[in-house]
Amino acid sequence: MNTRVRWALFVAVLVVAAVIPQIAATGTVNRMSEILWVAVAALGLSLLTGFNGQISLGHGAFLGLGAYTTMILTVDYGVPFAAAGLVAVALAFVVGVAVGLPALRITGVYLALVTLGLATLFPQIVVRFGTITGGSVGRQLLPRPGYGDSELLDRIGQRKFLGQAGFRAPAWTGLADDQWRFYVFLVIAVVAFLLVRNLTRSRVGRGLVAIRDNETAAEVAGVRVDRYKVVTFGLSASLAAVGGWMFAVLNNQVSPTSFTIALSITLLVAAVLGGAASIVGPLLGAAIVVSIREAVPADSQRFSQVAFGAVLIIVMLVAPGGVVGLYRTIEARLRRRGAGGASNDAATSTSTRPDVPGVSR
Amino acid sequence: MSLLEVDGIGVRFGGVVALDGLSFSIADGEICALIGPNGAGKTTLFNVISRLYEPSEGDLRYAGEDLLRLPAHAIAGLGIARTFQNLALVPGLSVVENVMIGAHARSEGGFLACTLGFPARRTERRVRDDALELLDGLGLAAVADHSAAGLPYGTLKRIELARALAARPRLLMLDEPASGLTHGEVTELGDTIRRIRDDHDLTVLLVEHHMGMVMGISEHVVVMEFGRKIADGDPSSVAQDPKVIQAYLGTGS
Numbered sequence: 001m002n003t004r005v006r007w008a009l010f011v012a013v014l015v016v017a018a019v020i021p022q023i024a025a026t027g028t029v030n031r032m033s034e035i036l037w038v039a040v041a042a043l044g045l046s047l048l049t050g051f052n053g054q055i056s057l058g059h060g061a062f063l064g065l066g067a068y069t070t071m072i073l074t075v076d077y078g079v080p081f082a083a084a085g086l087v088a089v090a091l092a093f094v095v096g097v098a099v100g101l102p103a104l105r106i107t108g109v110y111l112a113l114v115t116l117g118l119a120t121l122f123p124q125i126v127v128r129f130g131t132i133t134g135g136s137v138g139r140q141l142l143p144r145p146g147y148g149d150s151e152l153l154d155r156i157g158q159r160k161f162l163g164q165a166g167f168r169a170p171a172w173t174g175l176a177d178d179q180w181r182f183y184v185f186l187v188i189a190v191v192a193f194l195l196v197r198n199l200t201r202s203r204v205g206r207g208l209v210a211i212r213d214n215e216t217a218a219e220v221a222g223v224r225v226d227r228y229k230v231v232t233f234g235l236s237a238s239l240a241a242v243g244g245w246m247f248a249v250l251n252n253q254v255s256p257t258s259f260t261i262a263l264s265i266t267l268l269v270a271a272v273l274g275g276a277a278s279i280v281g282p283l284l285g286a287a288i289v290v291s292i293r294e295a296v297p298a299d300s301q302r303f304s305q306v307a308f309g310a311v312l313i314i315v316m317l318v319a320p321g322g323v324v325g326l327y328r329t330i331e332a333r334l335r336r337r338g339a340g341g342a343s344n345d346a347a348t349s350t351s352t353r354p355d356v357p358g359v360s361r
Numbered sequence: 362m363s364l365l366e367v368d369g370i371g372v373r374f375g376g377v378v379a380l381d382g383l384s385f386s387i388a389d390g391e392i393c394a395l396i397g398p399n400g401a402g403k404t405t406l407f408n409v410i411s412r413l414y415e416p417s418e419g420d421l422r423y424a425g426e427d428l429l430r431l432p433a434h435a436i437a438g439l440g441i442a443r444t445f446q447n448l449a450l451v452p453g454l455s456v457v458e459n460v461m462i463g464a465h466a467r468s469e470g471g472f473l474a475c476t477l478g479f480p481a482r483r484t485e486r487r488v489r490d491d492a493l494e495l496l497d498g499l500g501l502a503a504v505a506d507h508s509a510a511g512l513p514y515g516t517l518k519r520i521e522l523a524r525a526l527a528a529r530p531r532l533l534m535l536d537e538p539a540s541g542l543t544h545g546e547v548t549e550l551g552d553t554i555r556r557i558r559d560d561h562d563l564t565v566l567l568v569e570h571h572m573g574m575v576m577g578i579s580e581h582v583v584v585m586e587f588g589r590k591i592a593d594g595d596p597s598s599v600a601q602d603p604k605v606i607q608a609y610l611g612t613g614s
Binding site: 195196198199202203204205206207209210212213214216217218219220221222223224225231235277 | 411413433434435436437438442443445449450451452453454458461462463465466468469470471472475476477478481484485488524528
């Protein structure tokens with residue numbers, strides 16, 4: 001696909017996305033909003049794992065951090081949603097860097113295990129600080145009678161902003177809350193995707209891929225390997241926190257059960273399914289993941305975990321590059337057939353391909 | 362005037378002495394070949410100069426700068442570029458992007474500038490044009506947009522050379538550039554190295570087993586064996602040195 005076709009497609013998708021909320025039911029709009037928060041968080045994971053080669057099974061924790069920060073700041077302190085989001089992003093960056101520093105010394109499976117620990121730890125920390133977080137029941141961003149441990153909520157005692165806190169559509173827009181929310185999410189997602197696209201196509205982006213494929217070569221070329229890895233971890237955590245902000249805004253409630261290992265794995269599945277080292281991949285992956293979960297009846301949600309596992313295995317076997325990787329393969333094959341042995345192929349076929357030590361990952 | 366001074370460098374891996382008080386210097390603008398049997402420590406020295414290995418003793422001065430005080434990522438910025446014996450390309454990037462990686466140290470733009478896309482775009486164009494020009498000069502223009510994985514070995518070696526040149530180095534270190542090449546390719550490579558040296562005003566440090574090429578293109582030859590230097594001089598005098606002949610052919614007893 002050349003650049004012009006890509007941009008045309010991008011605009012077309014954007015127009016469709018902007019029109020749907022005008023005609024679709026609230027449930028559909030909210031589903032699309034859900035796809036967007038999963039997509040933004042998966043984008044962060046794609047940047048870290050797909051482009052930079054650092055595996056994280058703990059991104060659910062950063063998402064939770066973003067969601068809880070948003071809830072506490074808006075409900076308890078009356079901070080506007082936008083400001084709460086900025087604080088959440090900054091906080092996640094700091095925590096991400098703090099996790100990224102030790103990650104310099106551990107790689108691969110070990111890093112996966114350590115981050116898995118992070119995912120396990122997060123719900124426990126939430127429960128431990130129950131007086132702020134609402135404990136294992138969680139808390140609301142909107143008042144809903146009969147929900148939660150009212151005694152605990154009374155003890156929290158700072159509910160004065162509850163009820164004003166919900167993310168409401170401003171009157172001038174003339175939009176329903178769910179429509180307004182979706183449009184805000186859409187803008188956030190577009191900005192996030194364009195910024196990450198800029199980054200991955202730049203000098204820094206090449207450095208990130210070089211670190212993933214051959215750290216020595218990157219370092220010798222002058223890439224500041226340690227700094228790049230740590231900052232990428234921070235940025236990735238920040239994107240997950242943006243997803244967390246969107247989560248809190250969409251669901252108007254946060255509870256530790258939402259941010260377990262299952263979420264971390266869902267994000268990874270979304271990133272891998274779409275194509276981890278790509279920009280559109282996380283969006284496609286998010287759409288697929290949310291659709292799968294939607295297709296599974298609510299009373300057999302356990303089955304959706306199994307379904308994710310099965311889908312992941314099939315993807316790894318059939319198309320390790322995810323949807324985007326599959327597309328690229330097909331496109332390359334079609335182009336080759338069309339060109340019928342153009343100059344590229346002539347250069348490739350001058351000799352058989354020998355083993356190239358050091359190049360394999 | 363010497364560009365690089367290796368002064369009493371020693372490297373140990375556990376009990377194994379890889380380099381043992383190695384000293385020599387490279388004059389500005391010359392092609393210096395580092396030869397010796399396998400395991401003599403040639404690549405180890407390359408890795409010391411790249412700051413990938415920490416020597417246990419000795420000094421390393423480059424254009425008056427103490428290299429041992431600097432981290433590995435700062436070496437490229439001083440104008441030292443290298444290729445690798447076993448290739449170290451980035452399969453996830455295209456050929457031209459691999460060459461652009463070489464220009465990393467002399468381009469600008471951190472995370473913030475690159476994320477916002479400004480002013481990285483202008484620099485990006487310049488770096489890409491430079492890379493394409495280098496590829497063209499090495500006869501690789503046709504594969505510029507090809508993935509760096511799955512190309513013939515000789516092509517990959519030339520891509521590595523282009524990447525090293527993209528750094529606009531003053532000292533170019535080539536680790537066995539002729540290995541795995543056909544006879545014709547080796548002759549061509551020798552000419553290429555000379556031409557590059559003249560065109561780009563470089564100093565070349567070359568590790569090579571291919572004696573024909575070494576003797577044909579270098580002005581200075583350093584011979585190593587077991588981590589030590591056994592001969593140092595111009596190609597013809599080194600070739601007649603009894604210690605060198607013994608190291609290469611054995612004593613015959």
